[in-house]
Amino acid sequence: MPLTETRLRALKPKDKPYKVADDRGLYIEVSPSGGKLWRFRYRIGTVEKKLSIGSYPEINIKDARQAAYEARVKVAAGGDPAMEKRKQKIRSEFLSAQTFEAVAREYIDEMMVQNGRADATIIKANFFLDQLTDAIGSRPIDEIEPFEVLAPLKRLEAKGKHETAKKTRSFASRVFRYGVATTRCKGDPTAMLRGALITPKAKHYAAILEPKDLGGLLRAIQDYTGNFITRYALLIAPHVFVRPGELRHADWKEIDLEEGVWRIPEGKMKARRPHAVPLSKQVVGYLKELAEMVGTEGYVFPSARASVRPMSENTLNAAFCVTTVMLAA
Known part of the structure; x- marks a missing residue:
């Protein structure tokens, strides 16, 4: 029944x-x-x-x-x-693995993380992906049209974030090209958007161009009265021409005072290539003075709160701001 x-x-x-x-x-x-x-x-x-x-x-x-x-x-x-x-x-499961977000995360993991790109670069890539996820994250990568990518980029522009919009488009382009290479899509729809975005205006950072002004900065650093380790970081910075992050993470085992060379391993460099920094006599002298006070184990410029951590970025930036104020005075 x-x-x-x-x-x-x-x-x-x-x-x-x-x-x-x-x-x-x-x-x-x-x-x-x-x-x-x-x-x-x-x-x-x-x-x-x-x-x-x-x-x-x-x-x-x-x-x-x-x-x-x-x-x-x-x-x-x-x-x-x-x-x-x-x-x-099976087809639905296959297609769900071919969404823009899935391919983008695979790209970040396979082409960036596995290739040893810097942590900061990985963080930025995930940030750019976040800007696109709501709009196209769940869309099959092979079906995405240019206007779908343009919409979130225009929202960034509306907030005045022109540089972010430009870099987000560039990131999306790399994901689509990876999708083409791995047969998940047939083309890069962002290639048609290059003329559709506002070109960011270049902003030049303040720089000391005159030898007289540079001399004034060096004298201001000499007169710095803050933490002695911070002072040595300030003294050495103008001689080595490295990024603040690379300077803060300097390790004694990387430095050969006899040969006068600081060998930065590839893992600490943005370009992921080892880098040798020649050390002037002044820098070797500063490092020897510092070694007598703190020893030659671990970080050259350790945190004041914990020697197992490097000096913070804020500490170094604040010290440079103080010396700049002293110079202006």
């Missing part, structure tokens, strides 16, 4: 799963936990197969019968509904 809504609601769980037939291969299976799953039984040749339709009450009896009818039509035409459903699931 065909099922009714009343009978369906009255079905109670038992110690083992059991089935209750509806009509023409459609039945409902009741699990020990109380779940009720619609299934359709059919044959392909001599082989009996089953198609899962969905759970009750999410799928009501009318919709279950309609699904069973459509499955019977497919079987009559020589199809296999269960196999088609399995293929569709």
